Amino acid sequence: MAPAFATTAGYGGDRVAPPHSVTGRFASVYSDLQNSRIDHALPLPSVLKTPFTIVDGPQSSAAGNPDEIAKLFPNVFGQPSAMLVPSGGSDAVQPPIQKLKIGVVLSGGQAPGGHNVISGIFDYLQDRAKGSTLYGFRGGPAGIMKGKYVELNTDYIYPYRNQGGFDMIRSGRDKIETPEQFKQAEDTVQKLDLDGLVVIGGDDSNTNACLLAEYFRGKNIKTRVIGCPKTIDGDLKCKEVPTSFGFDTACKIYAEMIGNVMIDARSTGKYYHFVRLMGRAASHITLECALQTHPNITIIGEEVAAKKLTLKNVTDYIVDIITKRAEDNYNYGVILIPEGLIDFIPEVQHLIAELNEILAQGTVDQEGIWKKKLTDQSLNLFEFLPNAIQEQLLLERDPHGNVQVAKIETEKMFIQMVETELEKRKQEGTYKAQFKGQAHFFGYEGRCGLPTNFDSTYCYALGYGAGALLQFGKTGLISSVGNLCAPVEEWTVGGTALTSLMDVERRHGKFKPVIKKAMVELDGAPFKKFASLRDEWALKNRYISPGPIQFTGPGSDAISHTLLLELGGDICF
Ligand code: FBP
Numbered sequence: 001m002a003p004a005f006a007t008t009a010g011y012g013g014d015r016v017a018p019p020h021s022v023t024g025r026f027a028s029v030y031s032d033l034q035n036s037r038i039d040h041a042l043p044l045p046s047v048l049k050t051p052f053t054i055v056d057g058p059q060s061s062a063a064g065n066p067d068e069i070a071k072l073f074p075n076v077f078g079q080p081s082a083m084l085v086p087s088g089g090s091d092a093v094q095p096p097i098q099k100l101k102i103g104v105v106l107s108g109g110q111a112p113g114g115h116n117v118i119s120g121i122f123d124y125l126q127d128r129a130k131g132s133t134l135y136g137f138r139g140g141p142a143g144i145m146k147g148k149y150v151e152l153n154t155d156y157i158y159p160y161r162n163q164g165g166f167d168m169i170r171s172g173r174d175k176i177e178t179p180e181q182f183k184q185a186e187d188t189v190q191k192l193d194l195d196g197l198v199v200i201g202g203d204d205s206n207t208n209a210c211l212l213a214e215y216f217r218g219k220n221i222k223t224r225v226i227g228c229p230k231t232i233d234g235d236l237k238c239k240e241v242p243t244s245f246g247f248d249t250a251c252k253i254y255a256e257m258i259g260n261v262m263i264d265a266r267s268t269g270k271y272y273h274f275v276r277l278m279g280r281a282a283s284h285i286t287l288e289c290a291l292q293t294h295p296n297i298t299i300i301g302e303e304v305a306a307k308k309l310t311l312k313n314v315t316d317y318i319v320d321i322i323t324k325r326a327e328d329n330y331n332y333g334v335i336l337i338p339e340g341l342i343d344f345i346p347e348v349q350h351l352i353a354e355l356n357e358i359l360a361q362g363t364v365d366q367e368g369i370w371k372k373k374l375t376d377q378s379l380n381l382f383e384f385l386p387n388a389i390q391e392q393l394l395l396e397r398d399p400h401g402n403v404q405v406a407k408i409e410t411e412k413m414f415i416q417m418v419e420t421e422l423e424k425r426k427q428e429g430t431y432k433a434q435f436k437g438q439a440h441f442f443g444y445e446g447r448c449g450l451p452t453n454f455d456s457t458y459c460y461a462l463g464y465g466a467g468a469l470l471q472f473g474k475t476g477l478i479s480s481v482g483n484l485c486a487p488v489e490e491w492t493v494g495g496t497a498l499t500s501l502m503d504v505e506r507r508h509g510k511f512k513p514v515i516k517k518a519m520v521e522l523d524g525a526p527f528k529k530f531a532s533l534r535d536e537w538a539l540k541n542r543y544i545s546p547g548p549i550q551f552t553g554p555g556s557d558a559i560s561h562t563l564l565l566e567l568g569g570d571i572c573f
Helices: 032-038 066-072 114-128 141-146 156-162 179-191 203-218 248-268 284-293 301-306 311-327 346-360 370-371 378-383 387-393 410-428 454-469 527-537 560-568
Strands: 052-056 082-086 101-106 133-137 148-153 196-201 224-229 271-276 331-337 436-440 477-482 494-495 502-507 511-516
Touching: 052 527, 066 494, 066 502, 066 511, 082 454, 101 114, 101 141, 101 311, 114 133, 114 148, 114 196, 114 454, 133 141, 133 301, 141 179, 148 156, 179 203, 179 494, 196 203, 196 454, 203 224, 203 511, 224 454, 248 271, 248 284, 248 331, 248 436, 248 454, 248 560, 271 284, 284 331, 284 527, 284 560, 311 410, 311 527, 331 410, 346 378, 346 387, 387 410, 410 436, 454 477, 454 494
Parallel strands: 101 133, 101 196, 196 224, 224 477, 271 331, 271 436
Antiparallel strands: 052 082, 082 494, 133 148, 477 494, 502 511
16 A cells, blocks of 8 residues: 655645656665655645745845945845744735746755755655646756756655655756856746746855856846755854754764774774764764764864964874873774864965966876975975875866865875874884774765755745745745754744855955855854863763664654754763
8 A cells, every 4th residue: 555645734734655666766665764754744834835925035145245246136135034924814824926836956966854954955846836847957057058958846845855866867966157058047947938947066066056046137037047056064053044954964974884983993992083074074973973972083174274283283182082092901992083184284275276277277287297396395295195185186176176185095195194194103102012003984874865854844944935026026045944052843934035144255366255164163152062072072982872863762853963062962971
């Protein structure tokens, strides 16, 4: 018997499972757990279960350089934030648009919960705007430009409910940036007669969403654009957008693996495990995993940058702790390193900036003549790095011109550098033990897991809210769900002006709008908590093994330590 799947939205009543899947995924070949997750009932914030209307807040500004942002976004700058509030009885407000045609796109790296954002939009349309149509653009923004889409219906969406991955419509990293590409996007939305477009993505994709909103409004095109905060990296957040989805699940997956490695280290007593964690420029994932598992050493990139540490300083910090632990006969341990670390070290930043220039001119020859273009300091550093790291630093940049930090094996580099330094200390007689390093990179493993209860529910509310914003004619906002420490019923739902998250960067003599990445704040509660405990974790083994993600019972609804601490809560160890 096909199980009934119900949202507890209560608005449009229970939905019944389609008899079979007609898409790439087949619920009939799912594990029992995957199947049970499809039917997991998602609670909605109370405001989404009643008739509601939208109330505007005060005019917004920008995160920096408001005058420049105002010039770049003359049609959407300064918009107020929007908040959904109940409107019952005689106050009931009819949304201006009854039936909608909406497109949705997944942009950038996978993050658990993306399918639920789409389910949320779809269910909103079913519940509140009957007869509407939802199109999914295939393969990311390229799908918009090339007009590649699929109509999403109940059967299509069903097997993806509460499941990880982005495979319902896939994602991509293309950017809509040239005038021709904007024109292509315009042609597609006109052809489909779209009332709205939801862009589910990180900082770059949401900047792009805002540029599209501006473009469409400037040309009097009716298509409105709403963004949704996605990225496991956790670096797209502000007061109104407390976290990006996917961070919670990814950190819990990595924390389970780190916990297992810790027990392995303690069991054999012979390895130092160097674990590099995804997260690109920011160290939020590393910090959260440290708070969840209590490793012996954790390097936070933002602290390294603030203290202007060199590679040698970081190596010495690790080696000092290894040496001290050896005095207590602990010749094992776990060390967490953020994947973007290399980019935080000022001397490496200079080197990368010089390499970027050289690569942009396309002048990296086999003979190494290109190296003459490096300054002496950068050349010395480059020559000092292991060969593998040299090669990785020369790899092609991503579409945004960034070094692909996921491909740089910093954990291996540190093992080599620590080995060399310990050898020196052996000669000096200050280290007498045996060091063996094991390298790990935990990255892609965390991006497509079954979303936690938090990510499932949060994403569903983000999608449902995005549908509401579009039906009320909003554009240039990012779907925002707040009050996340409270029970779901009390969560707030609304939208925040994308331009209010923006600043400008000067590139090639022009101002370019960017949503500022939210980095780990050294005076923020999560880092302070970590800093107050790290010395104890370094020498005493206070390992915690959080185990696999729970969907029921103790801990199943716990939010990340980072979010809890940022929202004023505390954790007791
Ligand atoms: P987004 O910023 O698009 O969410 O991607 C996050 C991320 O997983 C980073 O943590 C990682 O550095 C990068 O994607 C890897 O990119 P790719 O999937 O292109 O290898």
